Amino acid sequence: MSPSGRNRPVLVADKRYSSSKAAAKKPAAKKAAPKRKSPAPKRGGGGKKGGGGILMWPVHLVMWVLRLIWRLMWKGAVVVALIIGLAVFYFASTMPELNTMLDGRAKGSVTVLDRYGDVYAWRGDQRGGTVTTETVSPFLRDAVVASEDKRFYRHLGLSPRGIASAIRINMREGRGPLSGHGGSTLTQQVAKLLCLGVPYDADKWDSEAAYEADCRKGSLWRKMKEAVYAMALEAKFSKAEILTIYLNRAYLGAGSHGFDAAARRYFAIPAAKLNPAQAAMLAGMLPKPSVYAPTNNLKRSQDRAATVLRMMREQGYISPKQEKKFQNNPAVLSRAAKAQAGGYFADWIMRDMPAFLTRKTTEDVVIKSTLDPAIQTAAEDAIDWVFENKVREGSKAQAAIVVMSADGAVRAMVGGREKRVVGAFNRATQAKRQTGSSFKPFVYAAALDLGYKWNDFVLDEPYCLNIPGSGEWCPKNYTRKHYGNVSLTEALAKSLNVPAVKVSEAVGREAVKTVASTFGIESDLAAGPALALGASESTLLETTGAYAGILNGGSSVTPYGLTELTLVGDKSPLMTQTGGMGERVISKSAAKQLVYMMSQVVEKGSGHRARLKGREVAGKTGTTQGAKDAWFIGFTADYVAGIWMGYDDNTPLKGVTGGGLPAEIWKVAMKKIHADIPARPLPMIRPGQTPRFEGEVFSSESDTFGRPPSQQGGNLGDVVEDVLINVIRGIFGQGN
Known part of the structure; x- marks a missing residue:
């Protein structure tokens, strides 16, 4: 028995008939209910082909413009991306190797040691030994990242979030969007330190100060170039290498370029031996070295270091116990840095020695001197004591003192x-x-x-x-x-x-x-x-x-x-003086x-x-x-x-x-x-x-030229001596 009803399959043979005939044989469908008429449009309107189209044309125009802008934007973005990519490739391919980017000074430095071999004065742009992220104290590396760029290991040179935050802060404080906070990443700061790859040219710039001022310009065009150069740095170097450049070139006050120079300048130790408190103090100086330098205001520098320690703890670099320990035991200056003694002495040496070895040196020079820090302090304290206790207040009188050994040392x-000076009138x-x-x-x-x-x-x-x-x-x-x-x-x-x-x-x-x-x-x-x-x-x-x-x-x-005068890196002195x-x-x-x-x-x-x-x-x-x-x-x-x-x-x-x-x-x-x-x-x-x-x-009438009576008379030798003396005095015309 064949299937029937709704489950009956369609016979293949039905396809032999045309569609019209097949349709004719189908049972008639129910008549559809008539559509409800739409309400008549209001006056001034129209249907699809009537007045309603006139009202919609602004919408269509806006949509068309938006689609056009979108097409232009993504095409423009592609073009911009290509340009940026080419620029990044160009900068990355023309960058020198890492070692040549670690020291950007045009002049050398002079480090002056006292008679015992301890550092007490610095002149010129100081640079310590070359350091890497592996050779510096890990606390220093972490302090720099924590305080300057906590997303350093996650971004590609730029931080949109940081830039947006900086713009918001600048606008809120009444400055221009690019004035004040810059939202720069560590990589962007390295780009600035490298002056976007433009080397110092003595023939082009009036001075190094003018060159550095140009490097720090904050125009929109400069910011754009800085962003491109930062991405090129990320493409060329690893994060560790970028941080290495920063650690060697950052300026940290008192003529110190690089953290090793600063560690020796302020704490008399290399950067490898910094503890968390010392590392936090140096990292805290980065935004404003002249303000936060411990030689200017130790308490202010310690307060800033406390903030850095807190940031290190919040980001997991140190434990709460470590933070508490070094908050309670902040970093202090070395004896030489604290005393800031011998400024006049160091200036005298700089002027007294040949300029090519001191004021205009292109090498890093170390001078061992005759200065005794204890004697220097005694001399300074003596002047202070007398003026505080023996001279009327407000007196403009000056004093100077020199102490030396019998051989001239x-x-x-x-x-x-005023003793804490450099380059002052001596x-x-x-x-x-x-x-x-x-x-x-x-x-x-x-x-x-x-x-x-x-x-x-x-x-x-x-x-x-x-x-x-x-x-x-x-x-x-x-x-x-x-x-x-x-x-x-x-x-x-x-x-x-x-x-x-x-x-x-x-x-x-x-x-x-x-x-x-x-x-x-x-x-x-x-x-x-x-x-x-x-x-x-x-x-x-x-x-x-x-x-x-x-x-x-x-x-x-x-x-x-x-x-002794020695060039850094040389084993034997270039000059010596023994007396x-x-x-x-x-x-x-x-x-x-x-x-x-x-x-x-x-x-x-x-x-x-x-x-x-x-x-x-x-x-x-x-x-x-x-x-x-x-x-x-x-x-x-x-x-x-x-x-x-x-x-x-x-x-x-x-x-x-x-x-x-x-x-x-x-x-x-x-x-x-x-x-x-x-x-x-x-x-x-x-x-x-x-x-x-x-x-x-x-009496001038004495026959022995005024010799005291107790010395007159005596033996024949005395008389002869007296006569000879009288003759000599007569020749010189004295005694009458």
């Missing part, structure tokens, strides 16, 4: 009251001032070398000289008194002017000039009789060096500060007598404020005409120290003489310098009976 130098080496009575030892040195004795006498009385072209000149003592016959020792101790001029005229001004210049006074010396009273100008360094020649037994001295002593100027006998005479200046004369308990001291005071300059230069058996006080504009000092505040500065400094040094005797004669200064007046 400079151990400390302060060129002014009153110890650059200011030429009249020396006043501090010049008198060279007058007596010339006399002693010609045969005068420490206990010979000269008549202190009214005295005038006729100066050709100037008329009569009559020197006066500071006290406006005369003391009759005085020994050379007493004349120097009391700093009497008339005897000094008489002795100078007796031995000859040229002899005095020769002694002074050979001892190291290189400045032009006065030609007239006022030479004996210090009318000539000299620097504190020169005069202190000349006194060192007296201490060392009468040999000239050239003050020096360098012992500054030169030719003999006066005999050892004359030097010993002169040291004794100068010791009496401190024991019984104008320099008594410089006495050191239990230690022999010799020196000389000096006050120039009108009290424009005040000096005290003195020495122990170990060190020579020179002090100058005055105003830069030559304003007279009020109530200050060389035996006053300068002598006090000298005493404060030398007391601290000698605190741990055993007392040693001065190299001087030690007469059985020293001259009596007070209450003793000798």
